[in-house]
Amino acid sequence: MKETLIMSPGPTEVHEEVRRAMATPILLPDGHPDFIDYYMSLTDQLKKIFKTTNDIRILNGEGILGLEAAMASLLESGDKILCIENGLFGKTFGEIAESYGAKVTFYSSDDKKPIDINGLDRILKENNDYKLATIVHCETPTGVINNIEKINALLNKYGILSVVDAVSTVGGEKIETDKWGLDLVITASQKCLSVPSGMVIISISNEAWKMMSKKKEKTQSFYTNLLIWKDIELKKTLPYTQPIAQFYALERAIERWTQEDVIARHNFLGNGVKQAVINAGLSLYPDSGFSNTVSAVVIPQGITYKILRDELWKEHNIFVSTSHGELSGKILRIGHMGENCNEEKLYRLLKAITLVLKKYGIYLKEDLHKAFVDALSKQ
Secondary structure, eight states: OOOOEEOSSSSOOOOHHHHHHTTSOOOSOTTSTTHHHHHHHHHHHHHHHHTOOSEEEEEESOHHHHHHHHHHHHOOTTOEEEEEESSHHHHHHHHHHHHTTOEEEEEEOOTTSOOOHHHHHHHHHHOOOOSEEEEESEETTTTEEOOHHHHHHHHHHTTOEEEEEOTTTBTTBOOOTTTTTOSEEEEETTSTTOOOSOEEEEEEOHHHHHHHHTOSSOOSOSTTOGGGGTTHHHHTOOSSOOOHHHHHHHHHHHHHHTTSOHHHHHHHHHHHHHHHHHHTTOEESOSSOBOSSEEEEEOOTTOOHHHHHHHHHHHHOEEOBOOSGGGTTTEEEEEOSGGGOOHHHHHHHHHHHHHHHHHTTOOOSSOHHHHHHHHHHTO
């Protein structure tokens, strides 16, 4: 039987070298005076991926912890914020802000397209009195990527602090934190970096630190208060116990990331998957703004997601996922991020999907795996 293949949009597959790194004997516990130097060396390496000179902090938890920590640390009751959204996680960002007492204005766009920049420009000209704005770089439920460079240019024009959910893009999509003037950029270990889930990584600008420090209200949390992470290199201590085995895995994953042009690989293979889907006669959910880290494919008539999922799992040892909410069961999401962004793995997945569809009497214009190879050869 073939090895199990996890091709959902996170958690991604973890390379054997990264898994082995977690078994490294813990010779430098986090109470050791030299541990802070090791922690800071990891954050310095991560700056190359974020393209930033800003402070980076690694927190223990899943990606949502990063969104919550940002809102808990920056907001006070009654603060006006702008939630720029075109999907589930964008809306979730606004809901988290509301739970901390913020007055949230939602700027919503079609979930099949990137955020409407011109529309955003118009509403900001009329009203720009916002403390901060939240943005999702890639909406993984729909496979749409937003142009945060252009969005943030508008926010910077009006002095609005930016908080970016880049959980499924850092390490897989182009992101220029400093060049684009991004304030908080949040990612997680289990996506493009392909480390087991359990770490949130946040880039924090000087303006963001200042905003946190100027708050009059006390942050109603310890664990999600980012200020306890400020100046840790000077304090020579960390707020709480660190997942050291995870750090060893992260260190090896970063080393692997720097050995090639990972962004180019994601672009190449992501385009190949999308072109294969189209050439085979299937449909992508988005109309435009296709992500290089996840493809959302509309499930054709004649088969259900449950049947497709179960057949892929039982007959081919491959796991895939659907979307959320109203799109649950209507979309098949192919994760091609991090270790999943691999030509052999994607070929195996696309071939398996083709075989399952044929088994249920669904014949495509071209076999998905053959269309994939053809699409790659023409790039």
